[in-house]
Amino acid sequence: MAEVPEDVIWRTMTGVQSHFAIGSGGVRRYADGFSPILVFADVANPDFDSLMACCQLGDRFYCERWSGSPPEGWSIEAESTMFKMIYEGPTPEPVDDEDMVELGPEHAQQALDLALLTNPGPFGLRTLELGSYYGYFDDDRLIAMAGERFDAPPLREVSGVCTHPDYVGRGYAKRLMHRVMREEMERGQIPFLHVLSHNEVAHGMYLRMGFRDSLETIVRIVKRVSA
Template sequence: MTTSLGSDRALDSPAWHSLHGEHARFAQVHGRAARYHSDVSPFHALADPDDPRSWDDLAALVAPVEPVVLAGFGERPGPGWQVAHSGAGVQLIDVALRAEPDPEAVVLTAEDVPEILDLIGRTQPGPYLRRTIELGTYLGLRHRGDLIAMAGERLRPPGFTEISAVCTDPAHRGRGLATRLIRAVAAGIRSRGETPFLHTGAANTGAIRLYEKLGFELRRTVDFTAYQRA
């Protein structure tokens, strides 16, 4: 259920609003369905999941055996589709975060992608692809030259930016690196007059407690569901 903080409907379908706004250059659109380029993000979006025409347009947009990832619709496949698998998550929004730049954080670039993918592979914060770095600013912290922590910007519905890919090398956890990067990424978001938000798994109670301690508040529960043709 959406709290009173969740009055902006753009956050109910952030991928759709991102693909029709700030991320239009990464979008493939067919009628009432949209998707990111497959090397940028795995997310798809529908104008209205209760409208069978949206699902028909989605079928025209993707290959017959291609997996489709949609968020926040409650595992409601349209005609001709079925749920492949689903995971429960939460969406949180900044209400009292102390945002501040970090003098040691470095802006990551395309040259850093091999290191980024290695860190993502070892920490599993969520999907990160070869061109995900193009979605926004990603910051990292290094130790003796090695990338040990990162966080950055992903979905950008109007007035908001999602903080994503928050991860720390296991050997360097417990030092507050994730907190520093979240605050630094949020500082950049706030400088544009936008509000940070983020997603995490519903079972990731440690991360949820950290985010709430930093000043985020639960906005709603959200499913991340993969669909396939029936």
């Protein structure tokens, strides 16, 4: 039975997506413009010294698994827990929907605006470059999207799932996810995702879709507050 490894983000940023990441020693983070996420190789001994060399005063990052006290110069702005879920269902049926649009660089600002409105997780202006993204539009306004982020073969993350509040309940998220998941499985990849533990609505939907909780971990937003 496949599981999501605890170090899936480290494997991503030192492997397939190393060209999207910066850092040295025991820390990596996505480069500026991508999702503001960092990862420590050893959460028992987080390498904040190396992190200081690749960030600026005021920078905020999502950080998982590390639960220690912040060193001088850093603060914890938020703390929660999240599930890492892995898909165990059949390959989704093909999605035949002419209204579904593959997102590209020309949609980056709209994707960021939708993410800031709906808060599906950390997102940046260049996040669309991390994988395939699809969306729905109402006229020229992006109203729903889903795509890919972490890539640690054979695992491929489904991410950025969100719908504008005015369009919730129309099945957009599920159809978009099925498109992304089918493409991943056709490539021999195993879909997985992250969801905050308190987001019962999304967690319940993912369980019904065939995802299973693999593990639960702490997640924090940390901020550099001094030099």
